[in-house]
Amino acid sequence: MIAFGNSKKSDSDSNKDNKSLSDGVINLDQGDPTMFEEYWMKMKDRCTVVIPAWDLMSYFSDTKNVCWFLEPELEKAIKALHGAIGNAATEERYIVVGTGSSQLCQAALFALSSLSEVKPVSIVAAVPYYSTYVEEASYLQSKLYKWEGDARTFDKEGPYIEMVTSPNNPDGTMREPVVNRKEGGKVIHDFAYYWPHYTPITRREDQDLMLFTFSKITGHAGSRIGWALVKDIDVAKKMVQYLTVNSIGVSKESQIRATKILNELTKTCRTQSESFFEYGYEKMNSRWERLREVVDSGDAFTIPNHPQAFCNFFGKTISSAPAFAWLGLKAERDLGSLLKENKVLTRGGDRCGCAKKYVRVSMLSRDDDYDVFLHRLATIKDLKCIEP
Amino acid sequence: MIAFGNSKKSDSDSNKDNKSLSDGVINLDQGDPTMFEEYWMKMKDRCTVVIPAWDLMSYFSDTKNVCWFLEPELEKAIKALHGAIGNAATEERYIVVGTGSSQLCQAALFALSSLSEVKPVSIVAAVPYYSTYVEEASYLQSKLYKWEGDARTFDKEGPYIEMVTSPNNPDGTMREPVVNRKEGGKVIHDFAYYWPHYTPITRREDQDLMLFTFSKITGHAGSRIGWALVKDIDVAKKMVQYLTVNSIGVSKESQIRATKILNELTKTCRTQSESFFEYGYEKMNSRWERLREVVDSGDAFTIPNHPQAFCNFFGKTISSAPAFAWLGLKAERDLGSLLKENKVLTRGGDRCGCAKKYVRVSMLSRDDDYDVFLHRLATIKDLKCIEP
Numbered sequence: 048m049i050a051f052g053n054s055k056k057s058d059s060d061s062n063k064d065n066k067s068l069s070d071g072v073i074n075l076d077q078g079d080p081t082m083f084e085e086y087w088m089k090m091k092d093r094c095t096v097v098i099p100a101w102d103l104m105s106y107f108s109d110t111k112n113v114c115w116f117l118e119p120e121l122e123k124a125i126k127a128l129h130g131a132i133g134n135a136a137t138e139e140r141y142i143v144v145g146t147g148s149s150q151l152c153q154a155a156l157f158a159l160s161s162l163s164e165v166k167p168v169s170i171v172a173a174v175p176y177y178s179t180y181v182e183e184a185s186y187l188q189s190k191l192y193k194w195e196g197d198a199r200t201f202d203k204e205g206p207y208i209e210m211v212t213s214p215n216n217p218d219g220t221m222r223e224p225v226v227n228r229k230e231g232g233k234v235i236h237d238f239a240y241y242w243p244h245y246t247p248i249t250r251r252e253d254q255d256l257m258l259f260t261f262s263k264i265t266g267h268a269g270s271r272i273g274w275a276l277v278k279d280i281d282v283a284k285k286m287v288q289y290l291t292v293n294s295i296g297v298s299k300e301s302q303i304r305a306t307k308i309l310n311e312l313t314k315t316c317r318t319q320s321e322s323f324f325e326y327g328y329e330k331m332n333s334r335w336e337r338l339r340e341v342v343d344s345g346d347a348f349t350i351p352n353h354p355q356a357f358c359n360f361f362g363k364t365i366s367s368a369p370a371f372a373w374l375g376l377k378a379e380r381d382l383g384s385l386l387k388e389n390k391v392l393t394r395g396g397d398r399c400g401c402a403k404k405y406v407r408v409s410m411l412s413r414d415d416d417y418d419v420f421l422h423r424l425a426t427i428k429d430l431k432c433i434e435p
Numbered sequence: 436m437i438a439f440g441n442s443k444k445s446d447s448d449s450n451k452d453n454k455s456l457s458d459g460v461i462n463l464d465q466g467d468p469t470m471f472e473e474y475w476m477k478m479k480d481r482c483t484v485v486i487p488a489w490d491l492m493s494y495f496s497d498t499k500n501v502c503w504f505l506e507p508e509l510e511k512a513i514k515a516l517h518g519a520i521g522n523a524a525t526e527e528r529y530i531v532v533g534t535g536s537s538q539l540c541q542a543a544l545f546a547l548s549s550l551s552e553v554k555p556v557s558i559v560a561a562v563p564y565y566s567t568y569v570e571e572a573s574y575l576q577s578k579l580y581k582w583e584g585d586a587r588t589f590d591k592e593g594p595y596i597e598m599v600t601s602p603n604n605p606d607g608t609m610r611e612p613v614v615n616r617k618e619g620g621k622v623i624h625d626f627a628y629y630w631p632h633y634t635p636i637t638r639r640e641d642q643d644l645m646l647f648t649f650s651k652i653t654g655h656a657g658s659r660i661g662w663a664l665v666k667d668i669d670v671a672k673k674m675v676q677y678l679t680v681n682s683i684g685v686s687k688e689s690q691i692r693a694t695k696i697l698n699e700l701t702k703t704c705r706t707q708s709e710s711f712f713e714y715g716y717e718k719m720n721s722r723w724e725r726l727r728e729v730v731d732s733g734d735a736f737t738i739p740n741h742p743q744a745f746c747n748f749f750g751k752t753i754s755s756a757p758a759f760a761w762l763g764l765k766a767e768r769d770l771g772s773l774l775k776e777n778k779v780l781t782r783g784g785d786r787c788g789c790a791k792k793y794v795r796v797s798m799l800s801r802d803d804d805y806d807v808f809l810h811r812l813a814t815i816k817d818l819k820c821i822e823p
Contacts (some may be wrong), residue, residue, distance in 0.1 A: 079494050085491035096688075100482035100696055101475035103657040106467050106650075145680040146534050146659075153681065157575065182680045187545065190576035262494075269491040269687035271534075292570045293541065294534040298686035299657035300484075308488060 073416045073423075076392045078370060080411040083266025086326050090259065095310050096304045098259040103299035113283050116296030117144045120225030124309040125259075125274055131313045132324075133359050134241050136253045140276045141283035144297050145290060148239060148260035148273030153183050154255055154293070155275065157206065158285030159233045160191040163206045167191055171198040171223050172401035175217050175373065177237070178407075180210050181398075197400055198225045205231060212237040212432065214246045217399050217407035218351055219369025222244070239263045246367045247358035261305050263370060265312065266411070270301040316360075324360070331368035334410055334417060338372060341421055345428035349375035372408040382406045389423045444724075461549045461811070464780045466758060468799040471654025474714050482699050484692045491687035501671050504684030505532045512697040513647075513662055519701045520712075521747050522629050524641045528664045529671035532685050535679060536627060536648035536661030541571050542681070543644055543663065544596065546673030547621045548579040551594045555579055559586040560598040561613050562788035563605050563761065565625070568598050568785075581819050585788055586613045593619060601623040602634045605787050605795035606739055607757025609634070627651045632715030634755045635746035651758060653700065653711065654799070658689040676790065704748075712748070719756035722798055724807060726760060729809055733816035737763035760796040770794045777811045 087094070108118045121144065124136045127154040145151035170184040174197045184194035195201055198209050211234055213222035223233050235252040242244065242264050257276045262268035277283040290296060315321040342348045354368035374393070376382045381403040383395035396405030412420070475482070496506045509532065514525045531541035548556040558572040562585045572582040583589055586597050599622055601610035612622050624642040628634060630652055645664045650656035665671040678684060703709040730736045741755035753807045762781070769791040771783035784793030800808070 081493055084489050084492055087487075087492070090488055092487055094488035095682070096486050098484050098692060099480055100474075100478055100484075100699075101472050104472055104475070104654050105469055106465060106656045108657075117586075149680070150682045178681070186677070186680050187575050188578040190578065266492050268494045268683075269496075271684060271686050273683055288629070289574070292537070292574050293681070294538045294659055295656075296659060298534070298659050298689040300688035300692055301686040304688055306485060370577060 070390075070394060070433055071419075073412070073420050073421060074392045075409040075412055075416070076394050078263075078409040080262060080266040080268055080370075080412055081413045082330065082411045082417075083323075083327065084413070086323060090311070094304075096300075096307055098300060098303065103303065106296060106359050107301070109285045109298075109300075110383070113141050113280065114143045114287050114290075116290070117142060118146065118299060118306065119300040119358055121302045121306045121309075124306045124313070125212055127313045128309050129276075131146035131316050132243065132248060133251050134243075134248050135238065135257055135259070135276060136251055137276060140278055141280060143275040143277055143283055143286045143290070144302065145273045145275065146294055146297050147262065147271040148237065148275075149179065149183065150271075150290065150293065151258055151273045151286070152180070152210075152235065152237070154284075154286040155235050155258070156184060156192050157289040158282045159208050159235075159256075160189075160206075161285050162185045162281060165205050167193040169193055169195040169201065169203050169205065169207040171195050171201045171226065171360065172209065172212070172400075173198040173206055173222065175215070175396065175405065175407075176210065176400050177212055178394060178398035179217040202224055206233075207231060208235060210235050210237060210423045212239070214240045214367065214369055216240065217394070218373035219246075219371065220351065221249075229413065233250075240328075240370050243324045243358055243360040244331055244368070245370055246353075247356040248360040248413070249356050249358070255279065261309070265308055267308065271298065272301050272305040275363045328361070328365070328368065328369045331370075332366065335366070335368045335372075337421055338410075338424075341425050342374075346351045347377060347428045348424070349377060354380070368410075370411055372410055374406050374408050376404045380403055386423075389427055391420055391423055444513050452591065458778075459651050459807075460778045460780060461800070461808050462780045463797040463800055463808060464782050464802070466797040466799055467756075468654040468656055469801045470805075471715070471800045472596075472801070474711060475654070478699070482692075482695045484688075484695055486688060486691065491691065494684060494688070496684075496690075501529050501668065502531045502675050502678075504678070505530060506687060506690040506694065509690045509694045509697075512694045512701070515543060515701045516697050519704050520631060520636060521639050522631075522636050523626065523645055523647070523664060524639055525664055528666055529668060531663040531665055531671055531674045531678070532690065533661045534682055534685050535650065535659040536625070536646045536663075537567065537571065537679065538659075538678065539646055539661045539663045539674070540568070540598075540623065542674040542677035542754075543623050543646070543670075544572060544580050544684075545677040546670045547596050547623075547644075548577075548594075552670060553593050556580040557581060557583040557589065557591050557593065557595040558598065559583050559589045559595055559614065560600070561586040562609065562786075563603070563784065563793065563795075564598065564788050564814065565600055565604040566782060566786035587707070589614055594621075595619060596621045596623060601626070602628045602755065602757055604628065605759045605782070606761035607741055607755055607759065608739065628758050630715075631712045631746055631748040632719055632756070633758055634741075635744035635753050636748040637746070643667065649697075653696055655693070655696065655787060658693055659686065660689050662691040716749070716753070716756065719758075719798065720754065723754070723756045723760075725809055726780050726798075726812075729816065730762075730814050732813075735765060735816045736812070737765060756798075758798055760798055762794050762796050764792045767792055773815065774811075777815055779808055779811055791806075 129135045129137050178317045209224050215222050236257045239260045255278045261272035355366050358365045383406045393406035397403050497617050517523045597612050599610050603610050624645045627648045643666045649660035743754050746753045771794045781794035781796045785791050
């Protein structure tokens with residue numbers, strides 16, 4: 048079930064011996080955002096953090112804050128970045144920091160279901176959905192909530208929570224809730240990818256419970272920092288209760304480093320030569336163009352068409368360049384296995400509630416791995432080895 | 436239920452205005468180990484970490500390790516420290532890193548109960564027990580396990596997990612399992628305080644599943660780093676599965692910092708003038724002597740007698756100097772409320788499965804707070820305000 052760590056060769060390993068890349072296994076399963084290392088290497092020591100041994104020792108960051116383990120400077124940095132990008136409202140909201148947005152998602156499930164009079168609360172998401180939601184909602188066999196699968200076919204009575212990921216993981220589409228009952232429904236909006244290098248920023252999101260993650264903005268997955276913007280104080284308090292019991296807060300070192308890096312994004316976001324988002328968008332867009340070329344040059348594969356839109360941040364109409372490609376086969380065949388035979392690891396569509404003819408491919412690997420992936424994809428297409 | 440963050444004033448805050456300490460609320464509830472800041476300040480920039488923005492970006496630390504998110508250098512540092520102190524065997528074991536030992540304890544409950552054929556598995560601990568175990572085993576209402584309270588009165592059939600904390604939190608006693616059935620029992624050994632500044636190291640522990648935490652060794656609670664030493668690979672794999680779903684691993688920044696600091700402990704542990712453990716023991720011992728003076732000078736309070744023992748690390752017979760004082764009243768009265776009226780926050784004995792005449796008092800606060808605590812305790816004793 049858990050694919051992390053099962054691969055024989057990571058991006059990191061394969062990068063070390065890129066001379067032999069053409070033979071190695073390429074792991075595009077987890078979405079490890081190592082692509083962005085290049086940008087941060089160019090920044091040299093700009094966002095280097097220095098932490099003396101006597102600093103950041105206490106459990107507490109600010110005892111007056113509902114989220115007592117949130118470093119005040121990180122809170123400011125989060126608000127400043129959302130303000131500069133215009134992707135989400137931060138006014139009159141509680142910010143809850145988590146060990147990545149996975150932990151926050153579970154904190155939100157705990158909070159919303161604890162506050163529900165009827166339990167278990169049904170958890171749903173429209174297919175194709177982020178495969179990890181299934182695991183997060185199921186692994187502990189909680190009596191508080193229960194995974195009920197596809198939101199589009201959901202017909203159980205009683206309270207429910209709909210996970211809405213927009214742009215969606217795995218297929219990059221812009222999403223709205225689909226259940227929309229008058230009563231008993233709560234929505235967790237996962238905006239991990241609602242940043243201008245992935246998608247046009249078309250509006251300032253203003254939802255009740257919004258999740259964001261540091262890893263998918265800047266590539267710092269190893270830091271495990273995410274945050275939630277929460278309107279209701281009771282929900283925020285329950286989330287903090289979860290995070291207190293689960294891990295007694297969140298690494299201060301990671302919070303300090305995230306603060307420095309997010310502040311740099313804000314500071315440089317309007318300077319074209321330095322802006323991370325300009326860099327990121329150019330890079331993602333170029334990868335998508337090359338992928339479309341390979342797909343369009345044959346008749347074997349499908350990828351979604353992402354409509355263009357006016358991006359309020361860039362001030363122009365741009366294409367989407369999602370963090371994952373939702374690659375499909377025209378033939379009815381297990382694409383994940385086919386790619387695995389060709390030494391490319393991806394996440395099978397069945398894990399996202401769909402057919403095995405689809406896979407989720409990370410678009411965030413290092414350049415070398417991405418090049419080899421495209422080369423292998425072209426080979427599969429040319430070899431016509433896609434017949435059942 | 437969750438006391439973290441509910442206090443009006445933290446150690447950190449109160450330290451900032453220590454001129455007014457005699458009026459402020461002293462928080463000795465959580466065991467925030469700020470006492471050790473002083474040592475690390477004296478070390479100046481010895482263990483300062485410097486992290487450039489391009490470093491530690493990947494989810495992965497070592498894909499060949501069962502615990503794929505564990506930094507290899509941290510693994511080495513943990514083994515070296517246990518080797519130098521002689522408190523635990525690390526050979527033929529898997530090391531699993533967690534966001535503090537709280538998260539690891541929950542990973543262990545998940546692992547052991549998932550592997551049990553019969554569910555729910557009963558979770559027990561002998562009173563007085565660490566209050567957080569109750570919350571950890573209960574908050575998600577898992578069908579995998581169920582909190583069943585005091586291990587001494589446990590009489591349910593079926594599989595069980597006994598939490599054994601030694602030295603015990605809250606009362607500092609050395610503990611062994613008490614249920615000891617021939618079949619169906621598993622033990623999680625929490626050795627958070629089995630370090631020479633708290634207790635004599637009398638043997639090299641060699642248990643199946645042992646938990647340790649960075650925060651209570653060196654005082655770096657803000658880093659949220661703990662580790663488990665696990666004999667059985669299936670248990671280790673299940674724990675890693677939990678940590679993968681729960682938070683996709685553990686902060687790399689915290690791991691890097693813990694590595695540097697643990698290595699320093701190992702390097703200096705035999706140099707009396709520099710050894711953290713020498714410093715820590717002197718400090719803890721002096722606090723306990725002063726506490727005993729206050730308690731012995733009146734007839735109101737009780738504290739446990741901790742027998743002396745030969746410490747293999749120090750090479751001499753020493754007293755225990757536990758991280759918490761299990762303070763009791765001779766009268767039948769709510770000691771937590773009495774102390775709260777006197778502006779000292781502690782953890783009530785009822786939360787540890789005992790009477791309210793007992794409280795758990797953190798011995799790890801900053802000097803100023805500890806001084807004020809002793810002063811207030813002496814005042815209560817003198818005022819004879821302890822009558823019901």
